[in-house]
Amino acid sequence: MSATTDQIPEAPVESQESVRRRRAARPKGPRKQLDSTTLIYLVLIVVVAASAVLTGIEGRNFFSQGNVWAVLTAMSVLGLIAIGQTLVILVGSLDLSVPYVVSLATVIAAGGMMGLDSNISAAVVNTLALCAVIGLVMGLLVSLLHVHGFIASLGIGLVVSGYLGTNYQGSHGAAAPDLRLLGRSGIAGWIPTAFIVLLVCAILVTLMLRYTRLGHHVYAIGGNRDVARMSGVRTATPVIVAHVLCSVLAGMAALLLLSRTGVGSPTIGSQGRYDLLSIAAVVLGGTLLAGGKGSVVGTIGGVAIFAVLDNVMGVMQVNPFLKDFVRGLVIVLAVAVYARRSVVRRPPRFGASRPVLPVPSSMGTSTKGDQA
Amino acid sequence: MSATTSVTSSGSTTTGRTLPLTEGSVFQRILRGAVTPGGAVFILAAILFVAVLTANPSFGEPPQLIRFIGRTAPIVIAAMGQYYVIVSGEFDLSMGAVIATQVVIAGNFIGEDESRVLPALVLMFVIGAVVGLINGLATTLLRVPSFIVTLGTMLALGGLVRYMTGGAATGNPVDSFREIGRGTIDDVPVLEVLPYSVIILVVVMAAGVWLMRSPFGRTIIATGDNPDAAALAGAHVWWVKTRAFILSSLSATIAGILLVGYAGVHPSVGAGYEFQAITAVVLGGVVLGGGRGWLLSAAAGAFALELLFSFLNFQEIESTWRPTVQGVIIILAVAAAGRAWSLGRRPSRTSPPAAPAEPAPSPTSARPGTETGEN
Numbered sequence: 001m002s003a004t005t006d007q008i009p010e011a012p013v014e015s016q017e018s019v020r021r022r023r024a025a026r027p028k029g030p031r032k033q034l035d036s037t038t039l040i041y042l043v044l045i046v047v048v049a050a051s052a053v054l055t056g057i058e059g060r061n062f063f064s065q066g067n068v069w070a071v072l073t074a075m076s077v078l079g080l081i082a083i084g085q086t087l088v089i090l091v092g093s094l095d096l097s098v099p100y101v102v103s104l105a106t107v108i109a110a111g112g113m114m115g116l117d118s119n120i121s122a123a124v125v126n127t128l129a130l131c132a133v134i135g136l137v138m139g140l141l142v143s144l145l146h147v148h149g150f151i152a153s154l155g156i157g158l159v160v161s162g163y164l165g166t167n168y169q170g171s172h173g174a175a176a177p178d179l180r181l182l183g184r185s186g187i188a189g190w191i192p193t194a195f196i197v198l199l200v201c202a203i204l205v206t207l208m209l210r211y212t213r214l215g216h217h218v219y220a221i222g223g224n225r226d227v228a229r230m231s232g233v234r235t236a237t238p239v240i241v242a243h244v245l246c247s248v249l250a251g252m253a254a255l256l257l258l259s260r261t262g263v264g265s266p267t268i269g270s271q272g273r274y275d276l277l278s279i280a281a282v283v284l285g286g287t288l289l290a291g292g293k294g295s296v297v298g299t300i301g302g303v304a305i306f307a308v309l310d311n312v313m314g315v316m317q318v319n320p321f322l323k324d325f326v327r328g329l330v331i332v333l334a335v336a337v338y339a340r341r342s343v344v345r346r347p348p349r350f351g352a353s354r355p356v357l358p359v360p361s362s363m364g365t366s367t368k369g370d371q372a
Numbered sequence: 373m374s375a376t377t378s379v380t381s382s383g384s385t386t387t388g389r390t391l392p393l394t395e396g397s398v399f400q401r402i403l404r405g406a407v408t409p410g411g412a413v414f415i416l417a418a419i420l421f422v423a424v425l426t427a428n429p430s431f432g433e434p435p436q437l438i439r440f441i442g443r444t445a446p447i448v449i450a451a452m453g454q455y456y457v458i459v460s461g462e463f464d465l466s467m468g469a470v471i472a473t474q475v476v477i478a479g480n481f482i483g484e485d486e487s488r489v490l491p492a493l494v495l496m497f498v499i500g501a502v503v504g505l506i507n508g509l510a511t512t513l514l515r516v517p518s519f520i521v522t523l524g525t526m527l528a529l530g531g532l533v534r535y536m537t538g539g540a541a542t543g544n545p546v547d548s549f550r551e552i553g554r555g556t557i558d559d560v561p562v563l564e565v566l567p568y569s570v571i572i573l574v575v576v577m578a579a580g581v582w583l584m585r586s587p588f589g590r591t592i593i594a595t596g597d598n599p600d601a602a603a604l605a606g607a608h609v610w611w612v613k614t615r616a617f618i619l620s621s622l623s624a625t626i627a628g629i630l631l632v633g634y635a636g637v638h639p640s641v642g643a644g645y646e647f648q649a650i651t652a653v654v655l656g657g658v659v660l661g662g663g664r665g666w667l668l669s670a671a672a673g674a675f676a677l678e679l680l681f682s683f684l685n686f687q688e689i690e691s692t693w694r695p696t697v698q699g700v701i702i703i704l705a706v707a708a709a710g711r712a713w714s715l716g717r718r719p720s721r722t723s724p725p726a727a728p729a730e731p732a733p734s735p736t737s738a739r740p741g742t743e744t745g746e747n
Contacts, residue, residue, distance in 0.1 A: 145707040148660045154647065155703035162696025276465075276523050289517040321539060324531025332524035336514040 036286030040301040043334060047305050051312035058315055065189055067311065073260075075307040076194035078277060079300060080253040082285075083198075083205050084246030085278040086299045090209070091242040092222040092291030093142050093149030097134070097157035098250045098278060099269030104160050105131055105254030110173030110264030117178045128251045134160070135247030139240030161270070168266040175258045183259030194256045198300075201249065206296045214238055222291030250274075280331045281306055305334070409657025409709030410669040416655075416705070417672050420679035427686035435564040440682070442556075442567030443634070446627040448674040449573060450645055451652035452580050453623020455670035456616040458653050461596040461662025462511060462518035464620045467627075467649055469529035470503055471642025474628030476533050479543030479637030489549050496625050503529065504621030508614025518617075526646070533639045541638040553633015569630050576626065577671060583619075584667045592616055596662025651702055652677050657709050 055062035112123030141152040186192040209215035220228040284302030287294025405411040656673030658665025
């Protein structure tokens with residue numbers, strides 16, 4: 001876990017020399033430095049402990065069967081979207097269209113199913129294919145037309161939202177009973193199926209990032225697109241794949257949502273503010289917003305923190321408007337705790353002789369400074 | 373105009389050679405400027421203006437036109453504020469929340485008390501500056517990506533405002549305060565009316581142009597282009613960026629004051645302004661990631677966007693399709709701009725043949741991927 005977050009496109013076999021040099025380059029502070037993934041899980045443990053205490057004060061048990069189920073369910077939708085967002089951010093792009101893709105997917109899937117089990121497979125395939133096409137368009141815009149991911153996805157999101165606003169008013173269609181059953185099923189009443197879907201996707205994407213050529217290219221391009229291109233990497237493919245996967249994962253998240261709500265809704269995505277929250281979760285999980293560094297494992301930790309916070313605020317019956325205030329505060333504070341460290345701690349890639357510039361770092365700096 | 377000149381000249385003042393952008397007649401320079409996205413947005417705005425005019429000829433009458441400019445003033449001012457942040461290489465997503473905060477403060481603090489107008493204005497500007505300061509310091513000193521910092525401020529401020537108002541319209545500022553946004557000077561020759569908002573817009577624009585020509589303006593572009601180089605050249609990067617955030621929040625404050633006149637006092641006023649402003653700035657050819665773009669292009673981008681909306685209105689296209697058209701236009705404009713910057717920045721034919729070997733490369737050749745890949 002720590003190895004991945006340290007060293008970006010890690011070659012499977014590393015020479016003794018480079019390992020030694022990398023270890024030597026590590027800052028030797030009096031206390032052992034933690035990498036951001038470990039840190040995010042420590043923060044998660046603190047948040048869970050605090051939540052357990054707060055829930056206990058309210059006279060409820062945080063670790064009760066129902067509550068664990070609720071937290072894991074809450075994690076699954078944002079988690080799937082955040083996995084896709086991690087991929088897109090790792091490759092140096094951004095996806096602001098997810099809420100609209102989610103909304104579109106719910107209405108298309110619900111409209112396709114019309115409450116009949118026999119329509120499930122066709123509706124699911126249709127929905128995911130549509131999402132893939134949307135992702136493909138975005139990927140092509142970003143990789144071939146060189147439109148910044150922020151703008152490409154914002155634009156596509158607007159296009160989809162215009163379509164939704166024009167053609168759908170109010171809820172639409174109905175989920176098939178089997179799908180709704182899936183939303184209620186789980187293992188031993190503790191772990192919902194939705195969470196298992198999330199775990200499987202997280203594992204698959206992690207394996208892809210670690211062990212396939214494509215995954216290594218994702219890190220390489222996110223680190224520095226030009227260096228990757230000059231090293232012979234075809235920069236278009238990973239960008240397109242990342243965007244397609246992100247949109248498909250958003251579509252899957254929409255299906256999970258549909259399994260819970262039962263009807264498609266053209267506003268469900270924007271109400272959930274999945275664009276900004278998923279990006280926040282990714283950054284909370286230690287992924288550099290500039291790309292090239294981070295992991296899905298960290299992202300899941302970030303999503304878990306959000307889910308636990310939401311849960312405890314729900315138990316304590318915090319005013320819904322005040323929830324946003326707390327959420328915003330937590331995002332900034334949590335990222336502030338380790339944002340600095342994770343950037344500074346990055347070992348010099350070409351030996352220790354490279355001078356370290358005392359430059360105030362930020363989103364922009366980390367791109368240009370660290371990957372130079 | 374100032375932006376490009378400064379960036380280029382900082383690149384090669386050492387060589388002492390005439391730069392392609394500073395030579396030639398004024399007309400040639402304008403022509404050369406027009407092919408960059410920063411210049412092309414003026415042409416886009418002009419085309420859209422003509423399109424609106426053909427759809428509705430009365431739009432071109434001076435009173436109508438000046439009222440349109442007055443209505444557009446808040447988004448133009450917001451876009452100019454967003455410009456400082458974007459050109460310094462950051463984002464400001466908190467703009468909409470700041471506007472909402474200011475509107476609610478105006479509604480609840482002033483009330484029907486005439487004497488409170490001035491203290492309220494001072495309070496609003498102080499709050500605006502403090503929000504900008506927090507954004508800036510968290511971004512530069514705590515090294516949290518500005519996207520996340522301002523997202524946090526957006527959630528926190530927005531949540532707080534909604535919590536305090538209960539999410540509904542509350543309070544109603546005295547009419548004299550509302551006059552700032554919707555009042556007009558009557559009996560002006562030719563124009564008939566002159567909205568205060570237009571005067572404020574012109575003042576803010578002039579101040580902005582002056583600012584971008586001052587050392588601060590040069591530094592902010594240098595910082596956005598390459599913070600490391602700017603820091604090594606002696607710029608206080610953290611303070612430059614923090615000031616950019618303060619300017620952005622102050623612009624949002626002014627936009628909020630104007631919006632009180634037009635819209636009511638509701639916590640949802642200003643919702644979406646941040647993306648609207650970013651869209652306008654990007655439409656103005658300003659590069660996300662910083663270091664390139666002109667202030668007035670950002671303003672022109674905001675005008676182009678509003679003209680587009682007016683055009684769609686006159687065409688009687690269903691308003692629900694508005695976002696779709698907006699999305700398509702943004703993507704097309706940015707795709708075109710990505711090409712144009714690289715075309716406009718390539719060593720021109722007038723430069724000596726030794727240009728490629730020059731030790732001080734132009735920003736484009738140093739970071740060709742800026743427009744697209746990074747950040």
